[in-house]
Amino acid sequence: MKTRHRQKSRLRRSGAQIMASLVLLLGSLAYIMVLAVFNGSLGFLCAMGVTLFGAVGIAKLMGEAIALSWGAIAALAVGCGVLRGVLRYLEQYSNHYIAFRLLAVLRDKIFGALRLLCPAKLETKQKGSIIAMITSDIETLEVFYAHTVSPICIAVLVSLCVFLLVGFVSGWYLALVALAGYLTIGIVLPMVSSGRLKDSGVRYRAEFASFNAYFLDSIKGIRDIVLNNAGVAREAEVNRRSDILLGETRRMKREITRASAATELAVSLFIAAALAVGIAQVSGGSLSVGRMIIGVVAVFGSFGPVIAISALPGNLTQTFASGDRVLNLLTEQPAVRPVENGRSISYRNLRVRDLSFSYDGQAPVLRELCMHAAKGEIIGIVGESGCGKSTFLKLLLRFWQKTGGEIAYNGTDIDGINTDSLLDNVTMVSQSTYLFDETIEENLRIAKPGATQQELESACRMAAVHDFILTLPDGYRTQVGALGDRLSAGEKQRIGLARAFLRGSELILLDEPTSNVDSINEGIILRALRQQKNKKSIILVSHRASTMAIADRVYKVENGKMEEVQGL
Numbered sequence: 119m120k121t122r123h124r125q126k127s128r129l130r131r132s133g134a135q136i137m138a139s140l141v142l143l144l145g146s147l148a149y150i151m152v153l154a155v156f157n158g159s160l161g162f163l164c165a166m167g168v169t170l171f172g173a174v175g176i177a178k179l180m181g182e183a184i185a186l187s188w189g190a191i192a193a194l195a196v197g198c199g200v201l202r203g204v205l206r207y208l209e210q211y212s213n214h215y216i217a218f219r220l221l222a223v224l225r226d227k228i229f230g231a232l233r234l235l236c237p238a239k240l241e242t243k244q245k246g247s248i249i250a251m252i253t254s255d256i257e258t259l260e261v262f263y264a265h266t267v268s269p270i271c272i273a274v275l276v277s278l279c280v281f282l283l284v285g286f287v288s289g290w291y292l293a294l295v296a297l298a299g300y301l302t303i304g305i306v307l308p309m310v311s312s313g314r315l316k317d318s319g320v321r322y323r324a325e326f327a328s329f330n331a332y333f334l335d336s337i338k339g340i341r342d343i344v345l346n347n348a349g350v351a352r353e354a355e356v357n358r359r360s361d362i363l364l365g366e367t368r369r370m371k372r373e374i375t376r377a378s379a380a381t382e383l384a385v386s387l388f389i390a391a392a393l394a395v396g397i398a399q400v401s402g403g404s405l406s407v408g409r410m411i412i413g414v415v416a417v418f419g420s421f422g423p424v425i426a427i428s429a430l431p432g433n434l435t436q437t438f439a440s441g442d443r444v445l446n447l448l449t450e451q452p453a454v455r456p457v458e459n460g461r462s463i464s465y466r467n468l469r470v471r472d473l474s475f476s477y478d479g480q481a482p483v484l485r486e487l488c489m490h491a492a493k494g495e496i497i498g499i500v501g502e503s504g505c506g507k508s509t510f511l512k513l514l515l516r517f518w519q520k521t522g523g524e525i526a527y528n529g530t531d532i533d534g535i536n537t538d539s540l541l542d543n544v545t546m547v548s549q550s551t552y553l554f555d556e557t558i559e560e561n562l563r564i565a566k567p568g569a570t571q572q573e574l575e576s577a578c579r580m581a582a583v584h585d586f587i588l589t590l591p592d593g594y595r596t597q598v599g600a601l602g603d604r605l606s607a608g609e610k611q612r613i614g615l616a617r618a619f620l621r622g623s624e625l626i627l628l629d630e631p632t633s634n635v636d637s638i639n640e641g642i643i644l645r646a647l648r649q650q651k652n653k654k655s656i657i658l659v660s661h662r663a664s665t666m667a668i669a670d671r672v673y674k675v676e677n678g679k680m681e682e683v684q685g686l
């Protein structure tokens with residue numbers, strides 16, 4: 119268990135690959151990033167300028183030949199200070215503009231990816247980890263765009279400028295000391311510490327995600343926990359996991375502190391080295407005191423951007439883990455791709471021949487199954503629990519890709535029919551209906567956005583739920599959320615059925631439509647189905663003999679096959 123967990127938490131891509139992919143996602147926002155880097159670099163150089171012009175003044179005082187007047191030096195120092203403020207503002211503005219625009223773009227992309235993956239792949243993914251991705255992983259990526267990419271570019275640019283300035287003004291020995299400092303603090307130290315931080319960062323994120331998922335799961339299932347009197351065990355497990363999380367947090371913080379201490383030490387050492395080299399050169403006569411002061415002051419003030427980089431790994435490892443998960447989702451292959459350049463159909467009949475299917479390399483669920491249906495027929499499907507009835511209905515909607523055989527609508531195989539057209543012609547009421555936290559009316563309109571009140575009511579009458587809706591506090595305008603858990607399974611089921619009637623598709627697939635309904639309401643629903651029958655096909659899965667009685671023909675699923683049976 120532990121090793122599997124470890125394997126799962128390892129990154130699929132290298133840090134560089136993740137960064138490159140994330141930067142590529144920038145697209146047309148890249149020019150704003152360039153602006154941010156430009157403003158940031160210039161801003162930092164201006165900040166250095168304030169002390170640097172001070173040093174120039176001191177050098178002039180000590181007899182150095184400086185072409186600038188006292189007034190010009192003072193004006194430049196003040197000018198740098200003012201400009202620093204403006205540039206800093208612009209840098210922050212552009213960074214955050216990018217970050218928040220990108221968050222919107224990323225959320226959009228993730229939603230798009232989820233839509234493609236849905237429903238097949240999402241059946242197996244833990245919902246908690248998807249929620250974690252949409253909320254905290256994307257937030258973490260904000261850090262990447264606003265506080266990672268541009269600091270790195272700024273550090274490179276600023277270090278290069280100071281290296282050249284010090285080289286030309288105060289000699290290349292001093293410049294080389296500065297360069298060695300930048301490389302050590304900006305590259306060597308972060309590389310050493312990121313190796314350790316990467317592991318602990320990834321472990322921390324994995325623990326965090328798993329803890330969140332477990333906690334959310336426990337809250338969702340709290341009723342079943344109480345029912346089974348499993349609260350104490352559940353609480354113990356929550357505590358155990360939160361202890362593990364705490365341990366990981368501690369380890370990560372310790373590593374981060376160690377890394378930042380090493381950075382501080384390195385900065386002090388290189389400043390001391392610059393001073394020593396400067397003094398040595400002055401006493402050797404190869405450098406004037408004035409130029410030495412300018413050079414050393416420049417080096418003193420120039421470590422800011424590389425220190426900012428060395429502080430990154432702590433964030434960066436989390437960012438990489440988040441980025442990796444988001445990229446994984448964006449590149450995940452859906453079980454089925456929507457058909458866009460196929461045919462559009464207007465349903466007349468369905469013929470299934472030799473249909474085979476197995477879930478992702480598992481044992482086959484359906485084997486060379488044959489059946490047919492035409493308009494005006496109600497087809498019943500029976501079979502033991504787990505024999506593949508719901509799977510068959512999902513295949514008719516192409517939620518999964520069939521492994522073999524043919525599902526032909528009007529003679530055209532399902533793989534050649536546009537997905538939009540398929541979903542317009544075929545609708546399904548599944549075993550569980552999801553109601554959104556909106557009004558009942560809006561929940562119904564998802565099936566037909568422009569439906570009139572009359573249409574809503576007639577669909578609800580057919581589904582035997584109209585009278586019930588009228589008993590709710592605000593009738594059709596009642597908020598589902600405000601009802602909490604008040605809606606019974608049967609009531610939800612009938613709202614799902616009303617959606618299907620409203621949608622008006624020519625082929626209706628019903629997965630246990632009456633399983634939670636009493637016999638009076640069952641009667642109303644069955645009568646509605648019979649009325650609809652002339653214009654449509656209805657495929658009905660049910661365990662109830664009373665419901666099956668309205669079927670014109672009945673198929674039985676057994677051992678993955680479908681046989682037509684008589685006299686049920």
Ligand SMILES: Nc1ncnc2c1ncn2[C@@H]1O[C@H](COP(=O)(O)OP(=O)(O)OP(=O)(O)O)[C@@H](O)[C@H]1O
Nearest residue numbers: 241242477483501502503504505506507508509510
């Ligand atoms: N997403 C999935 N991945 C792997 N196996 C699955 C998946 N969904 C269903 N199965 C398996 O496929 C088999 C058929 O499931 P299906 O839901 O079609 O049964 P069913 O006939 O509708 O049962 P019931 O009458 O209980 O609703 C079962 O063994 C089930 O465990």
Ligand SMILES: [Mg+2]
Nearest residue numbers: 507508549629
């Ligand atoms: Mg089922």
